[in-house]
Amino acid sequence: MNIKIKSLNETSEKTKSYSRNKKQWLKKPDLPDTHIINTDIYTNPAIFDEEVSNIWHKVWLPICHESELPEILDYRTSSIAGNVPIVMVRGNDNKIRTFLNLCSHRNNIVVRSPAGSLKNAEPSGNSNYMTCMYHGWQFDAYGSCVEISREKAGYQDRLCKDKLGLREIKTEVGFGGMIWINMDDECGPLSEFVGNSLDLMKEQLDTEPLEIFLFQKSRVKCNYKLFFDTSREFYHDYLHFHNRQTSMVKPGYFDQEYSQFPNGHSVSGFTTVDYSSHQGSALRTLTFPGLPPNGWRHTTIFPAGAYNIRTSSLRVNVIMPISDRETLIEIRGFGLKRDTPEERALRIKDYVSVWGPFGWNLHEDLLCAQVQTQGIQKGSGAIWNIAAREEGNKVHDEVGVRAYYAEWSRLMRRSHSTENNI
Numbered sequence: 001m002n003i004k005i006k007s008l009n010e011t012s013e014k015t016k017s018y019s020r021n022k023k024q025w026l027k028k029p030d031l032p033d034t035h036i037i038n039t040d041i042y043t044n045p046a047i048f049d050e051e052v053s054n055i056w057h058k059v060w061l062p063i064c065h066e067s068e069l070p071e072i073l074d075y076r077t078s079s080i081a082g083n084v085p086i087v088m089v090r091g092n093d094n095k096i097r098t099f100l101n102l103c104s105h106r107n108n109i110v111v112r113s114p115a116g117s118l119k120n121a122e123p124s125g126n127s128n129y130m131t132c133m134y135h136g137w138q139f140d141a142y143g144s145c146v147e148i149s150r151e152k153a154g155y156q157d158r159l160c161k162d163k164l165g166l167r168e169i170k171t172e173v174g175f176g177g178m179i180w181i182n183m184d185d186e187c188g189p190l191s192e193f194v195g196n197s198l199d200l201m202k203e204q205l206d207t208e209p210l211e212i213f214l215f216q217k218s219r220v221k222c223n224y225k226l227f228f229d230t231s232r233e234f235y236h237d238y239l240h241f242h243n244r245q246t247s248m249v250k251p252g253y254f255d256q257e258y259s260q261f262p263n264g265h266s267v268s269g270f271t272t273v274d275y276s277s278h279q280g281s282a283l284r285t286l287t288f289p290g291l292p293p294n295g296w297r298h299t300t301i302f303p304a305g306a307y308n309i310r311t312s313s314l315r316v317n318v319i320m321p322i323s324d325r326e327t328l329i330e331i332r333g334f335g336l337k338r339d340t341p342e343e344r345a346l347r348i349k350d351y352v353s354v355w356g357p358f359g360w361n362l363h364e365d366l367l368c369a370q371v372q373t374q375g376i377q378k379g380s381g382a383i384w385n386i387a388a389r390e391e392g393n394k395v396h397d398e399v400g401v402r403a404y405y406a407e408w409s410r411l412m413r414r415s416h417s418t419e420n421n422i
């Protein structure tokens, strides 16, 4: 099979120029609207504001993992689209609840990491009460306000604790023990949103408890959709030398099915990875329940979650837009909770060799999304992105990108391919 790109010393036989003048370049491509994207949706702050309310505050979002709050009264802070602060707490009934991390008094952030303190720099801990630093109001793990400093003296009978609890956010734990939240109080259950899209890896995720072993954060100068595009198509395996060596050369690679599911989710990964063909790769000996040796499974959850099981480790990406041009990407590595220390060390080694900061894959996606962002800045005049590959819903078909933007358009009630979107 041909995975070759022309080398620099090969000459082209053509002599005629097919470059375009400005008018030709700006012209909408002669393709169906479903197959093109107006780059305005990556650079327009007004569209970002609409995305926050129409998408990010309407759908279920994976946030973190239950093993990050293992004990009663453990808490963990995080944020959702647009930097909205939230806090998750495990109550003494063992249930994990999520609250908007804002005090009922003046909307000060309640649970915070003290600036400048390395020891307390982690956004997590264990506490009987969440105390607002501003005026000392306190809340418990159920979100109830349990203490107002000098309550009666100031509010008499006009305000009381019972009316001043935290804003609770719908929370469910599922699909490998991830903690999911939904800002919409009227939303349906998580299982309805995910549907059958994680069935392919159900055995790996839910046979026995998983445990987080690695957490990375990348703050990337790109629109969140541009990074997520790298999870929605596999044509860009050309970007990754490691993938070219271990996947693209394997017989059957181009025959892999790429399936789309309701609510914008997308599934691929029925293949195995051939580590022997990449110099420096150790052969994998560990796996997950029901996963064949060196197996690979991949599911993306709209709008920005990705489950990726690669032989001995699971990676879950949680992508949070900060603004139209900045994105926080949280990356977690998982093994089985019952791993021996030796097994865990091996899983971590396997994981970081591919997805670690100095690995063979993930940083290339991060770099590419930023480089692409430089290309489509307003000033460049670049208007059109193309997602038009049709290969019978196989691995290099861009059907996953088209399905993503179809769901985006449905929730936004606007086309992703209209000229002058605003």
Ligand SMILES: [Fe+2]
Residues within 6 Å of the ligand: 230, 236, 239, 240, 361, 365
């Ligand atoms: Fe990639």
